[in-house]
Amino acid sequence: MKYTKQNQKIIIEGKEDFNPKHILECGQVFCYDKENDDYIVFPQDQYAKIVENENGYIIQTQNPDYFIKYFDLATDYTFIKKQLNEIKLLNKPIEFGYGIRILKQNLFETLISFIISANNNIKRIQLILGRLRKEVGKGVFPTYKQLLACDEEFFKKIGAGYRANYLYRVLRQIDVTTLEKWGTLDTFTLRKNLLSLCGVGPKVADCILLFGYGRGESFPVDTWIHQMYNKYYPLLDNRNQIRENLVKQFGGLSGYAQQYLFYFQRSFK
DSSP states (O other): OEEEEETTEEEEEOSSSOOHHHHHSSSSOOOEEEETTEEEEOOTTOOEEEEEOSSEEEEEOSOHHHHHHHTTTTSOHHHHHHHHTTSGGGHHHHHHTTTOOOOOOOHHHHHHHHHHHTTOOHHHHHHHHHHHHHHTSTTSOOOHHHHHTOOHHHHHHTTOTTHHHHHHHHTTTOOHHHHHHGGGSOHHHHHHHHHTSTTOOHHHHHHIIIIISOOTTOOOOOHHHHHHHHHHSSOOOOHHHHHHHHHHHHGGGHHHHHHHHHHHHHHTO
């Protein structure tokens, strides 16, 4: 995929490897809006508007370098899809979600967002995160220190429910510096550390590994992936074993395979 950086914009040529609907609605991110046919993303304290034109897309932003990294524009998805398409199971999901790209998200925002996402729906997740941004971050995603100052009742007040206790406790278990230091660990150890945190179960841990740490060998397993697995593989109830089996099959491309399969399975529920 070709792209060029200009003053306050990124111009993407072609639509084969970039589609904002696929990228933003495949379950990996929650801080975005849609205005008519345009998408707006606002990770951390950043902002970008994605506009489609005849030849591709224009990403309008005051910080092009941030969004070149955020959308992982340097990665060759044509090559990734070619490799995955050798597995018949992936043919239709890739055809359907051809424009998916795995975002390079901020670690702290990813941790908080996916704790909130547990057993939750996207509209409610977006509502809770919107309240966090408005009431604590003054319009942007709150810092660690800002959230640390919040008590459990505040998290309940914004609609986090039972997750309020998880949020309150995890902020006292981990800080941003430690999260970043964990990035030097091997994936097995890193996953074990994440699972030690309040509110982080196996699926949430794998989402943080994939979307925050960029560990492509991660394969989050939720209800949709569980259903997909039991449709195409021998019946199995143990989600940890399902994850291990799929990681063994897809290796370093596990995260990419998961996103195509998840988006396809959920869209045709």
